[in-house]
Amino acid sequence: MVDLITRRAGQALAGLLAADGLVHLYWATGSTWPAGDARTLSLAVLGTEVPFTPQVVLPLAAALFTASAAVGARTFGRGGRPAAFVTGAVAVGLGTRGLVGAMWALGPDATIDSASPLFHGLNLLLYTPLCLGFAFAATRVLKAPRREKVSP
Numbered sequence: 001m002v003d004l005i006t007r008r009a010g011q012a013l014a015g016l017l018a019a020d021g022l023v024h025l026y027w028a029t030g031s032t033w034p035a036g037d038a039r040t041l042s043l044a045v046l047g048t049e050v051p052f053t054p055q056v057v058l059p060l061a062a063a064l065f066t067a068s069a070a071v072g073a074r075t076f077g078r079g080g081r082p083a084a085f086v087t088g089a090v091a092v093g094l095g096t097r098g099l100v101g102a103m104w105a106l107g108p109d110a111t112i113d114s115a116s117p118l119f120h121g122l123n124l125l126l127y128t129p130l131c132l133g134f135a136f137a138a139t140r141v142l143k144a145p146r147r148e149k150v151s152p
Contacts, residue, residue, distance in 0.1 A: 002077065002144045009137035010075025013090070014068045016134060021064035028054040028061065040118075047119035071138065077146050084142060091138035098131035 002010070026033065027041070032052070035041035042049050050056070070086030073079030105124040 002075065002141075006140050006144045007075055010071055010141040013134050013137045013141065014072035014075065016130075017064050017068035017071060017090070021061045021068060024057045024061035024064060027052045028057045043116040044118045044122060047116060047123070071141060075141050087138055087142045091135050091142055094131045094138060095135035098128050098135055101128035101131060 032038050032041045035044055038052055039049060041052060067086055067090050070079060070083040071090060074083040074087045101123050105120065105128060
């Protein structure tokens with residue numbers, strides 16, 4: 001049985017992934033919140049100019065919703081191997097993004113950063129810590145003991 005802290009971590013991660021998916025759906029409409037325009041949004045979120053077109057953000061939204069469902073299922077001991085695989089992929093992806101973000105933000109080349117100053121600050125204070133924290137949560141959910149099947 002999954003302990004309460006692990007269950008809450010899994011619920012928070014599934015919620016974050018779903019919320020991120022909703023934001024991507026919102027961007028697919030052409031809206032640029034929280035930025036004033038598409039260029040500023042791209043520089044703040046990615047550190048470079050990338051189009052936030054439906055062809056780009058809708059597949060990302062689908063992947064985020066799939067990941068949310070898998071992590072949610074795994075949190076409650078459901079979904080079997082597919083949910084475990086996706087939860088593991090989420091843990092690896094977030095962990096890699098977090099570590100690369102930390103090295104990039106704190107490494108020797110951080111002062112000659114070509115990305116926007118807004119992205120650099122968001123990466124250091126928001127994106128990297130969230131990725132590392134939620135990578136830990138995904139790992140905890142992945143490794144939590146599963147319910148044993150009871151035969152009738």
